[in-house]
Amino acid sequence: MMKNKNEARTIWQGVWRRLKKNKPAVIGLLIIITLILIAISADLIINYEEYAIKQNSSIRLQSPNKDHWFGTDMYGRDIFARIVHGSRISLTIGLITIALSITGGGLIGAVAGYYGGKIDNILMRVMDIFLAIPPILLAIAIIAAVGSGIPNLIIALTISGIPGYARLFRSVVLSLSHEEFVEASLAVGSSNAWVIFKHIVPNAIGPIIVQATLGIANTIIVASSLSFIGLGIQPPVPEWGAMLAEGKEFLRYYPYIVIFPGIAIILTVLSLNLLGDGLQEAIDPRLKN
């Protein structure tokens, strides 16, 4: 329970210290940072137009070699280039979706949890009905309506994520608002907004960061799955899932077209999962004996 800035700082120091001890989590963190750097500097690494997009049938379907580290696909495009540029897409979609979902779901859930009563009832009833539809299905339905493409995919995934975060925020706020330090703060005359920002948010941030990290991992899998069945991002955009969709015809004799994008997804998701798990243990350490 944090009372002031200094205490908050030491809590985060403690979290960082414990996280550092967790080797898999650190590996995950390093991998994700590397991937983010790759995504940011994608254009510096390898040229987009020339290698990732331009079709060149003379060099098509080459196995991995020294010119094309991951080989070339059925249109002669360099797979390494496509994967590097694809990282931008996946990470961007993941981050934006989660950021929007958390904001939207957070507002709904926090309001419901804090004010309670009728507001809570109505909001949660609506959320519950949305939650009765599996998130992937909801996303598919939205895409059915608005069509595919990056912005639409983000909208669909955001909306399907909001009910879950609304529930999470609501339960966090509910459990915290009955803690004594909140009552004490209200008793000395703090306004509701002050209490929310000064007391509730800092304590709630830990679990939310964990859920966000795992949420990004999950979003990346769902986004690539949707692209795979043609409902997310369409080729020629080098989204990893879409690459797999294109490559599946050539699975038997040119499996590398499918293997490399898959490994890229796995690496990204795995590192996020390791980091998320590590954060969870670091923020809420449990006795391990």
Added chain:
Amino acid sequence: MLNVFLKKGAPMDSQLLKIKNLFIKYETDDDTINAVNGTNLEIKKGEVLGLVGETGAGKTTTALSVLRLLPKNIEEITQSEILFNGKDLLKLSEKEMMQIRGNKISMIFQDPMSSLNPVLTVGDQISEVLELHNFEQKSKEEIQKRVDEILELVGITPKRKTEYPHQFSGGMKQRVVIAMALACEPELLIADEPTTALDVTIQAQVLAMMNDLKEKYNTAMLLITHDLGVVAQMCDNVAIMYAGEIIEYGSIYDIFGSDRKHPYTIGLFGSIPSLTEETDRLKPIEGLMPEPTNLPTGCKFHPRCPRCMNICETTIPDYAEFDSHIIKCHLY
């Protein structure tokens, strides 16, 4: 290392439990924890021994070690012995220990709310201990009869044996726990703060019931508590534990009545509010019990002792004997 306890030991045939020189320490990532440091205890058949001390003194660890219920990363020094009817429990195999647990020696714990399995009926949990130790090959009906019998003895109607723990109140739950512990008529019952979690009125009822059962079955008891009132009500002898060792031992007349007492014991009595005397303030003992990772040299109580002398800081005191009353202090 003192053989006082051995010398004063009762004739062998009435001696039930004898803990000799118990040392328990375990290693964690950061430190070594010296939980128990040379404890000696003895209980005769049918005797109730109170084990008194503050939280962290090592009482529960000692009790758990009798039934070998300590977690596996515990190290015990090989000089220790726990003799039960002459056999050293520390040397028995796990299989042999399982036959003793619940059967010859039973243990009940502090919190009745969590001691019972929520998904099993109360009757099931009691009959289980009978089935586990069914040497006489009793039939199912006979076992159920015994379950009914023991439930009645603890004051619960046998009809309720098909109910689940959440349907019972705290005091009733503890009665069920006691019923489970006594179903096989053990020779020794170890009770770790059995009434601490209960309301005071319920406490009195449960203690009275335990007393009746003790009379009926002549069960010996190791009663762990920090409540001197419970000790006065139930116990024949008392051992006072501090920082993993026994610092005073005697009958309740010795401990409650004698003028000679270990300074810690004096402090314990002094911190109780009295109904008869008028005082301005309670006299708690200053300071805290030392961390088991960082024990003081010499007499372990010396940093807090109001009568500390120079010798107390350097030398571990001997046991001073006054008939049945034994005190480990330089003052004597």
Added chain:
Amino acid sequence: MYKYILKRIIMLIPVIIGITFIVFSIVSFTPGNPGRLILGVTASEESVNQLNEKLGVNDPFIIKYKNYMCNAIKGDFGKSYNTGEPVLDVLLQRFPTTLRLAITAILIASLVGIPLGIISSVKQHSFIDSLSMISALLFASIPGFWLGLMLILLFALKLGIFPVTGDEAWLNYVLPSITIAAPTTAIITRVTRSTMLEVIRQDYIRTAKAKGANKLRIIWKHSLKNTMIPVITIMGMDFGYLLGGTIIVEVLFGMSGVGQIMVKAIRMKDMPIIMASVTLLAAIFCILNLIVDLLYAYIDPRIKAMYKS
């Protein structure tokens, strides 16, 4: 107890109605010209408009919804814009395949995940523990469609043991079910293990040990039921992803289930099929969750007591 079950089933109905409303609202945003789709490119503008008017395309939203629901109660879910078949027939025909896939996946996940989780918790820090935890983490991070492709590559294409696509024989269901089950199995293993570790630390387990119970009895009689309670809850929460996986797998392995036709219908803007298949899949999800809730009450006497009234 049966009254409770009946009550829960009845409470499902408003939920499903709510779902139809949401899905209908979303799907009605779909741009498209049903009349044109049905009659084809060559038909005249006039006949297309006539058909659209007949289908109620230009009606206000509420009227459209009301008409749809009134028909639905009678069993008429419309006709496919593409093939003209009654939607009900299409779905009934494909429903068993989807159900078979989902149930097989759930069975695989439980029968592999739960024992593995228990063994890992009992032999904590052993080789098998590390192996299963690493595998669990890995399989939770592998997208289903990639796993499916790899399985096809190895077992169907290279080794020829299983067929690649289709759903005629039970052999066809093996690779798809494993693909769907993999992430769920991973989660079940991890949750079973961590729950079991917590359960073992509980006071009532210490009581059981003090009674002289051996390890096997403690696991089977004292721990298992208590462990299953959170595990089943998590499984219920995972069903959503399980269904998502089923949809993907149906497309990948070319199996004629509800998911496959739904995806096709989306591409073709075949509204009646989209509407009905999404609702059906959502309804399956709700029913599966209901079963989980009932199982919950069956295992935990505290919950059972709450609902006996």
